[in-house]
Amino acid sequence: xxxxxxxxxxxxxxxxxxxxxxxxxxxxxxxxxxxxxxxxxxxxxxxxxxxxxxxxxxxxxxxxxxxxxxxxxxxxxxxxxxxxxxxxxxxxxxxxxxxxxxxxxxxxxxxxxxxxxxxxxxxxxxxxxxxxxxxxxxxxxxxxxxxxxxxxxxxxxxxxxxxxxxxxxxxxxxxxxxxxxxxxxxxxxxxxxxxxxxxxxxxxxxxxxxxxxxxxxxxxxxxxx
Numbered sequence: 001x002x003x004x005x006x007x008x009x010x011x012x013x014x015x016x017x018x019x020x021x022x023x024x025x026x027x028x029x030x031x032x033x034x035x036x037x038x039x040x041x042x043x044x045x046x047x048x049x050x051x052x053x054x055x056x057x058x059x060x061x062x063x064x065x066x067x068x069x070x071x072x073x074x075x076x077x078x079x080x081x082x083x084x085x086x087x088x089x090x091x092x093x094x095x096x097x098x099x100x101x102x103x104x105x106x107x108x109x110x111x112x113x114x115x116x117x118x119x120x121x122x123x124x125x126x127x128x129x130x131x132x133x134x135x136x137x138x139x140x141x142x143x144x145x146x147x148x149x150x151x152x153x154x155x156x157x158x159x160x161x162x163x164x165x166x167x168x169x170x171x172x173x174x175x176x177x178x179x180x181x182x183x184x185x186x187x188x189x190x191x192x193x194x195x196x197x198x199x200x201x202x203x204x205x206x207x208x209x210x211x212x213x214x215x216x217x218x219x220x221x222x223x224x225x
Contacts, residue, residue: 001046001116002026006036006062007078008054016049016078019105020112033057040066045073046116049108052079052090060093067094067154074115078103088194091155097181129164132209132224136164145207155180156199163199163212163222172219196220 003020007013008031020027028045030036034056040048052059063075077090077098087098096118097111129136133146141157143150152160159180163171173192181191196212204210213221 001112002028002044003047003049003112004028004030004036004039004043004045005049006030006033006054006059007049007051008032009051016105016108020109023109025112031055033059033062037062037065040071040073041069046119047074047076047112049076049078049112050095052077052081052086059095060090063090063093063095072119072154074119076108076111076115078108084189084191084194087189087191091191091195092153092198094154096155129161129167131164131167131211131222133207134164134203134211136161143203145203150202152199152202156195156202159195160199160203163220167222170215170218170221175219 003025005013005016005020005027007016007029010031013029013031017027017029028039028043030039032055036048036050036054037057040062050059050062054062057065059077059079063077066073066075075095075097077095078101079086079090079098080101090098096115099108099111127138129138135144137143138161141154143152143157143160159176162176162180176192177189196214200210200212204212209225211222211224213223215221
């Protein structure tokens with residue numbers, strides 16, 4: 001895999017680069033946000049491993065700028081800012097996954113591989129899914145309800161698409177974490193509930209018929225009433 005590691009702490013950057021290179025990855029590095037943004041815009045990477053606290057442009061702003069430019073390179077945030085609020089901010093800016101420092105290198109490699117695998121799957125053509133008056137196009141990543149276009153973030157779309165693909169099936173929080181966020185998170189996080197709320201506010205709240213339902217003690221299910 002072709003990877004970009006963005007980290008401003010030289011010793012940690014050296015350790016990550018060495019470890020990833022030993023796993024047969026082609027690793028490029030950047031130590032500030034401006035350089036990282038230019039490299040991502042001008043080169044193709046399978047995954048970007050991105051620190052949040054960076055000189056010039058921070059990691060959250062890099063995510064926002066890339067997604068606004070329709071650049072959907074998989075991004076793994078690697079950060080000491082591991083609270084739920086910080087995680088949600090990063091994911092909502094367009095990041096695909098996060099790891100808190102300090103971390104185990106084996107888990108870092110596993111998450112990188114999972115992101116690359118999911119990206120390859122997402123790039124394959126997908127059929128349009130229709131549930132009631134909701135229409136989801138997996139290829140264009142566009143969503144309409146009752147003919148009205150709805151704008152979702154990349155992570156919101158992944159969550160909605162997975163719910164829709166499994167319409168009628170109750171999905172636990174653990175299943176959603178595994179399949180939407182690619183790998184197990186801390187099971188104490190409420191990131192699933194936060195994102196379900198985001199999606200409901202856009203997909204369900206403006207409309208009379210609700211499609212996303214909470215199954216108390218079990219998880220969530222998507223189905224018409």
